[in-house]
Amino acid sequence: MATRQVLPLRTAVSTSAGLASAAINFLACVEVAEYAGGSSAWIALLVAGGLIVFSASNFAELSGLYPSAAAIRVWTRKGLNDRLSLIISLVYASTVVFVIAADAFVLAQAFHAAVPAVPGWLWIVVLLGTIAWANLRGIRVSGKIQDINGAVLLMTLIVISLIILGKTSWPDPSQFFHIGGGTFQAIALGVFIYVGFEWVTPLAEEFDDARAISRGMYIALGLIAVAFGLFTMALTAIFPHIKALESTMVPQLIVGQKALGIVGFWWMVLITMTTAMTTFNGGLFTASRFVYALAREKALPRRMAHLNKHWVPANALLLLAGLSLILALGVMATGQYTVLINAGAGVEGLVYALSAWLVFSLRKREASKPRPFRALGVPWIALGVGAVFLLLGLGALLTTTAGGIPAALIFVVILTAVMTGYVWFIVPRLKSVKSSNSAVKAEPEETIK
Template identity: 25%
Template structure:
């Protein structure tokens, strides 16, 4: 039986290739945050402020990915950063991060399937939304229960659609800026970078608020750590994927924000409303309409639908693998460690689906419960990033303390210890800056909604620490063995 379990694990690991890993990480970070909410970032902080925020978060994410890459190539496990936190820092931190992250993605899955209904209403306004949501939840469940390969292939092709859309958008955008497309008047150039209070609007507080928007846009890139344990060749595929993701993030996000800011002035009422999720005023729709592209709204809506399905698909996969990994570490019920003959952890998948379904149903029956659950998962992605940075800092320190040499590592994180320290500082900054307005005005209700994830994380951490009397693991006792702990 034990041998069979190992074979299932190994069978899963052989199925994710480099192209899957890079597209999963990239696809996870290109979604509605770019296609819809990017406009609100420009309207809040101006073109310069939005660019600074996205560049700052882009750098933070890059350092986090290199940190995760160094650990994942040395000890590739599906539980990834929750496992690393438990082994390199404190078992209580691993427990809190694992359950926190599972909860986050299970709720996000529900948010995404609810969003599919909103997107489908663009074409079929008279069909009840719950029908679309349940249909897409079933489709995503089937994709994930078949095999890890079916998940990888689905993500690959959904990501291709998003990438092609962004490339076409950038080409059209730059031709419009140069005056080659989009009318017969003079070239727009960088005029919109200098109108009104541009390029920086609202000063540092505005840039900080956009840091949060940018951070949510980039969430999902850490999925590369979750997939590490199921990669055929983690030593080579993970470094390649991380390198590709960095350049693609710079290319797609920074250039896309630049194009939107150059073509649409930050004073545009359409940009201000883009945070509401209306595809008709997506910055991408507005730019395509400007050059006379027929059916721009329908095309962008279709792409947004693929983004939402991709995000839900990734959420299902990430939360399932996290629950499975926690079960193996004995910090979740044993039943979740079972895998079928295709290497899929069925019990963990069913549990995640049930939580996602329950959360979705509360959006119909009890909107207040739904909003509570969504708020409770709000900052968990940033908490996970913070945990990755802390874990890597401790990993490298323990590695050297125990007499190892850097030459033993398959992949070296860039600029250690500057990288993880910078990621920690920016992570704390984003978490604290989640709702500065509520902090300044002592709005306790808004504070409770915005920062709910933090006390939930602390409760999980303290509960495990008190129950099991754990402590910060001394550097010379950190477990650096490559075998995954059962």
């Protein structure tokens, strides 16, 4: 039986690449280059990408087995249990808030560099507020615009990086293959560059061909590896002395300017803005629907399922936008943006490790269920790569900030403890509240036009 509306492979590629290509990736590239020791940063990105191919194949199998917008909530519920699933889903969903906050910080830095008269925090408030308002009104950036934005970003990175590499004198070839003491950390943080590639899996229901998800993710990973790998090489060509990179908060603008002068500078300001706003839009849209779904199953307060007159889960959206704003302003005030990168890389590393375990577990528990795609190297290679991701995730979390404090680890442990307490003590109370047949209260303020 055919479904009338289906998405093409192109959308799988652009969604996967677009969601992974956040503006914070520019600063993550700087961090990777610092740990890798300069020109050999591409090795860290390549190794991280190679490992992520295995993770992508795990997500492809899970998505084919249970194609659902609830994605990780369903897979962990089937492969583990309901409580663990809820804790993991809530922590995982909070990485969306990390990425939005981090992108808001990058956007503020870029705009402040371009228009110094306006303080960075004001840009954060205005631009995040604009996207939240548009979402509340039910206005969405169309899929086509997101597709174009993703393609333009990746093409821009490739072109300007090649121009820089063509202009600049290359370092000694041995430096391209230098393996230093920070290589493990560089690989762990290299994972962050690809974070979000798997957020295409919640769209699995909208593809007629289940293999489109796996193909889309693989192509996107290749494009991200090439574009951000070249960008990192261009960065290290501009800054042969790694220490000079530490103070760079707008590396993409510097690369743009070095490649194409003032036009390149403003072009990269524009690219930063569209990339960050696409992240805000996609992140708020997806996460608010996830919060809505959890509220509908009574895992979150019912007010989170409230829909406004535009059929948007308004309270969920405002909560997420508010949390992102607070986090972004906190990062702005402290300058500790690396905490978000390390926390995001850490949580994602652990989730990628979990994906290997879920594939293994579900192959045993539900051996007879049809799988349109089978993960690579199951069980031993896949579990081995899963173990590597576990170590990389811990490595990213253990990365210390300037004062020698593993702030990302502390942040994620507190977050997980709060979520665990919530799931253990609050959710049972919410679920035990007797349903009132409150159709009127649950009804949106007005009907849709």
